[in-house]
Amino acid sequence: MPLEAWFTAAIVVGMLSVLTLTRAAPDLVFFGAVVLLLLTGIISPGEAFAGLSNQGVITVAALYIVVAGLRETGGIQWIVNRLLGRPKNLMRAQVRLTGPVAIMSAFLNNTPVVGMLIPAVSEWARKFQLPVSRLMMPLSFAAILGGTVTVIGTSTNLVVNGLLLEQTGDGLGLFDIAWVGVPVAVAGLAFMILCNRWLFVDRKPAISEIDDPREYTLEMIVEAGGPLVGQTIEAAGLRHLPGGFLMELDRDGTLIPAVSPQEVLRAGDRLIFVGVVESMADLQRIRGLTPATHQVFKLDGRRSDRALLEVVVSNTCPVVGMTIRDGKFRNRYNAVVIAAARNGQRLRGKLGDVVLRPGDTLLVEAGPSFMAQNRNRRDFFLMSQVQDSVAPRHDRALVAVGILAAMVGSATLGLLSMLEAALAAAGLMVLTGCVSMFSARSSLDWSVLLTIAAAFGVAAAMENTGLAQSIALTLTGLAGTDPWVNLLMVYLVTALFTSLITNNAAAVLMFPIAFAVAADLGVSLLPFAVIIMFAASASFATPFGYQTNLMVYGPGGYRFSDYLRAGIPMTVVTGALALLLVPMVWGW
Template sequence: MSFAQIALFSIFAAMMVLMFWGRWRHDLVAFAGLMAAVLVGIVPAQQAFSGFGNPATMVVALVLIATAGLTRSGAVSRLTRMLASDRRSLTGHILLFCGVGGLLSGFMNNIAALAMLMPIDLQAARKAGRVAGLTLMPLAFATILGGMLTLIGTPPNLIVSGFRAEVLGEPYRMFDFLPVGAAVAVAGIAFIGLFGWRLIPVSGRGGPVGAADGARRYLARLVVTEASSLAGASLGDARADALKAGVRIIGLMRHGHAVSDDPDAAILAPQDVLLLRAAPSSLDEFRAADRLAFPDGRLEPRARKDVEGQSLLECLVPVGADIIGRSAQSFGLVNRYDSVLIGMRRRGVALRDALPRQEIAAGDLLLLLVPESRAEDVLAASGLLRIDGGSLPVQRDGHMRTAIGLFALAVLATSLGLVSMPIALGVVVIGYVLTGVLSINEIYDHVDWPVIVLLGAMIPLGIALDETGGTALIARLLAGLTEGYPAWIALLLLMVTTMCLSDILNNNATTIIAAPVGIRLAEELGVQPDAFLMGVAVAAACAFLTPIGHQNNTLILGPGNYRFGDYWRMGLPLEIIVLAVALPMLLIVWPL
């Protein structure tokens, strides 16, 4: 082994130990490893940041922005809201949610798919009286499996496509992953729904029902519009519909007066005002799904016009804030800042009456509806403190068709080979901004920058591993271990090794390391590299043994009340099933 190989393997070993230790973030460890490689002289200084301009890195960033547009437009929320039912069996619920999650993950980032479905699953668990830990792990695993369906479903697919373009001169197309990915996903989801969830240990089932149900609830108002699906319906029907979103209707105002005579029989009309008790996310979901409107902040509220992107902000009134002793009306919240006080809590109690005139005191919690461009002005002028995690972009349901149409056209154009994926997604992002689906100020907020830094740092290291002969060395080692055996044995060994790495390392980093090894191994054996590249993509994506192998596993750790050692109980048999299904499918679809 040369000095460069020894140094690079040492850097990779140190990075793996630090990532598995978990004290520092994966992106920091990867970037530190890149800097060490540059200082040692393994990676040329002029190529140190080439990974940030790699098409795979750009596609990951653009996919996150594009899927954020679908979320912001309410497209996925409206679809998934119909799925929650407290009358469905647990097996039926898991199979349905896993199927939908897997399908969505094929056409959007699987992290985004889980983020969209997780609140629905938590709500369904609360309604059914069961703990969320029984269903969150199946959902997370299913969205990981679904990511293997298409080119854009998961970053490992994009990364191996980039390596194929370098070696064979042509990347994979949108649905080249479908035959193998669909077989693996169907088998995996069937196992999860029918048997796998029963393997979740008692510790995973011991958490409180609806673990995420601790959100603060406010007494808020929504206005019935002419376009609302509730116009012409009875208040009783509206109550039932609101409960699907976790909202409780507690009153109806008409022409400034409460409707008290048999209110459930009252027929809702435009300009009626519903008084509700809800958490901010549930409030916005109900508003978007039934085409209601936020109030305009007047004492007799009317429907507020959505002229630009808005956010719901939860704010604390600290001692000494300029807004103390004033009301929203006297402060000029509506007239000066085009913002509305939606709800207010004081000493743990949600206030109800005349919010625009309510004098604000230190320690109050305020729920504000603020134009995105004015948020910082409002906070600076009032002295309010935004609560960590208390910012919720309001869904723009009027842009739903635009968001779906642009994204569908991009998928179609890529599938037909008219444009490459980075160009198609770049056009989608521009279209989202021009049509108002996303504002220019928020597109960067939806990029998972730690993932981008991780990719940007690991790609030069992966290239250096190949250029220094490191991948060829590993390939020769694997070829030596399988000498005299069929080539599929080497493929199986490569997939097992990749799976093990992915469970203790980030799946993106694992793919960058393993893909060049797969190419070199195919060259050593004198066979086509496609099966090996596809095998790396499948194995790297399927990280089910630990909460650190994939971000979806990490997302459910807290809400599901899981422990570190809970994942392997369902994850180990699932990984065995993945190998058993993927290997023959690879040999059939991508012959050696």
């Protein structure tokens, strides 16, 4: 190999070592590798940054905005309630999640399926106190497994089928690979569910590591004519609150402490909750609950343009010593107090009657100008915005779900490409008011997008220097003349490349090698083409081997080694079954 190939190999090994042994951000590691390859002239500027204009990367970016629209309208909650339900334990939760995801991924692009469900699964896990790290990776793996069932299940399958058509003039039908894909998907799902204790690590969320979290007292009212009227506390989802609980119920002036989960809600019921700020923010998104203080409806602008902020009352604040009502907090600050916390004490009575003291922490609803107007004033010691605390626009929920359905339908029927459908859906989410321009911009996860984009630069370096082809030819040369051993070698090399570069790049790189191997042996190309589909699509062992793995990397709180722990056994199980079945379905 030339010197450039050895240098590229050193860069790739170093990059993988850093990702495996440290907690360095993947986007910084990848971009650092790309910069080194660019400075040494191994790749051109166009190749280094080609990923930023790649259709897949742009599609993922557009889908973040689509998902933001679903989240801000409450459409995510609708999907959770219809699809995921109320599991009794972790195993049932994984079954309820992975089965539908695999089925959807057989006919839909994996990226929108996973992108749509990431925030839904996060909220679902918080609500039922499930470890999100043991749901996010199964979500990605289930989407990957479902994609192996049909030719349209993944873009890799379509790429290989296109190459097969060019070489032989005869491609595969929509369900031809299902003879292998269905058994592989079922076996992979079963293995993942039964062995989840050993495959997936339990990364505890930060809130569980806090011994004495700050507890707020919050009052909410059951909205007349809303969907919660007539439901029990448990059926309404108000029993299992992450970091919070329903302390008491005030019904027409009568207090009901220790509320039974079977208590039926009535219009006008005043519910008093105690919990951490994340739990209080979650309650604001439940349709049919409104803040007990009607002051929020007197603020300027729409609720969907506001957010929740935590503020600490200073000793020089002019409302100290007054009740929230008498201090006219709304008129003074153009903000409304939603909840209050005081050194772990349970605040009794109505929120408006709470007498403010220095050091009290208030959860307030305010517009975007609140921070700028009060940052330099001495009324508050500290101010910070609560993440994802925008009140949903429930009146736009059906619009958002309709846009999602139109996006999926138009892409599935071939009316629009996945890129066109995603961009159109993102634009409609903004134009119809399902998501604001500010929220659309802030919804983009640049860490994931930059990591995917930079991976294209690394793949280009491996191809330009001949490193990838040298590795492939060396390994396949060890297989001799046995067709099955050559098939095994093609699978292993493709799986290796998919783990190091992108799945599509690995498939395109391996196809001509497989064609040459089949020609030398005098056997059919079809088994080799199909095994490339499975090896390139079923990539579990690294976060950057498949873009859905990258998408769940951050939300699941994973480390690089977590993918090795779960992905290598998954690759062995699914690969062994595919290698057994492919020659039986498509003879030599």
